[in-house]
Each structure stands twice: as structure tokens, then as C-alpha cells.
Amino acid sequence: AQTVTQSQPEMSVQEAETVTLSCTYDTSENNYYLFWYKQPPSRQMILVIRQEAYKQQNATENRFSVNFQKAAKSFSLKISDSQLGDTAMYFCASRGTGFQKLVFGTGTRLLVSP
């Protein structure tokens, strides 16, 4: 069984600063994928970034990057140059290959203030 843990219920950061959201996971799968999703107040869940477990290089997408520590089963998200539009709920998720369900953490509410 897969589990995903996000230990920070809420975080706040000022515009232009950098913030890191934590996520740890546990899985018995040999190959799996890790994701960060963003859910703004409008409720549309948006993919922020994905990481394939067999790739050692950390994924990056513009201002978003991850620190993937496979041995420690840690998958943190770093947001650089935070913007007001980054205010949202952020969910870390894990999924095995094939017909494996996407398992979500409980989410971190991020507030970016001017």
C-alpha cells in the first residue's frame, strides 16, 4: 500500500520569496511516479510537476522544482520567486504504474502575501 504524508498543514510566504513544501511517502512499488498538484480556491486541480522514481535528476518546471531523495522517500517542492497566484492548496501524490490509484497527502495550504 502507498501512503503520502504532508506534515505542514499551512504555510505562508511573501511575494518574491522562496518556500519549500515537504512530502514523504512510502510505497512497495519498484517503479512509481510522484506528483505535486495545485488546487487554487477555484477548485481546479492543476498538475505542477511530476517525477519518475527511476530518474535521479530532480524535475523542474520554471519556478517550481523538486528535491527527490529516493532513499529517504522524500519529495519536497520548492517554489522560487513566489507570486500571489501561487496561493492555493498543494497536494503531494504518488502512483504506481498500470492501474494503480493516485494516493494523495492531506495537502498544504500556501498563502502568498504582498
Place this chain on the structure above:
Amino acid sequence: KAGVTQTPRYLIKTRGQQVTLSCSPISGHRSVSWYQQTPGQGLQFLFEYFSETQRNKGNFPGRFSGRQFSNSRSEMNVSTLELGDSALYLCASSSLAGGAEDTQYFGPGTRLTVL
């Protein structure tokens, strides 16, 4: 490409009624998954369909059912509604071609309120 669409966006029902929610996946995607999101339980997996067959199922009672059509569109049905079924129901699609194509993309959700 158009994203995942869900209809209706909002629904109000009373206890004991049944409801059907619809989801149209991204063009070319053959897998559709459903999730229930509530403040108390977070995001919970309901089921996944691929090529009109249920491939995986979460821990929900039999009142929750679904199906997928040949065009990959999917419907979810909840019978004998209970107050606790009030939630945001999210649909996600993926192509399941392997690798990056396993990424799930979500629709805007259907907000169901049971009175």
C-alpha cells in the same frame, strides 16, 4: 486540446435520491478515474475505468458505481444518497500509454450537496 470536462458543476439533492455525474476525458485519453474530496477525509479514490472496464476500485460502498462508454466518457452514479455524500467529485483522465502518459489530469469537479 480541451481539458477534462465534468457536468453538472453543481448539484443539490435530498437524502434517498440518486445522482449521476458525467465526465468527458481529454481527447485520446482512455483512462478515467473518480475521486471524492471532503474536508474531513481529503481526496479518496473511488474507481478507475479503462476501455469500458473497471480496473481498480476504492473502499466505497456499493451505492457508488460507475461505467465507461466506448468513447471513453464516464458516468458515476450514487444511489440512496446520504448526508455524508456531500463532496466535490473529481474526475481525472490519463492515456495510460506508459511513462509520462500515466499522469492524471483533473476536471473542475462536481459539487454535490445532499440535504
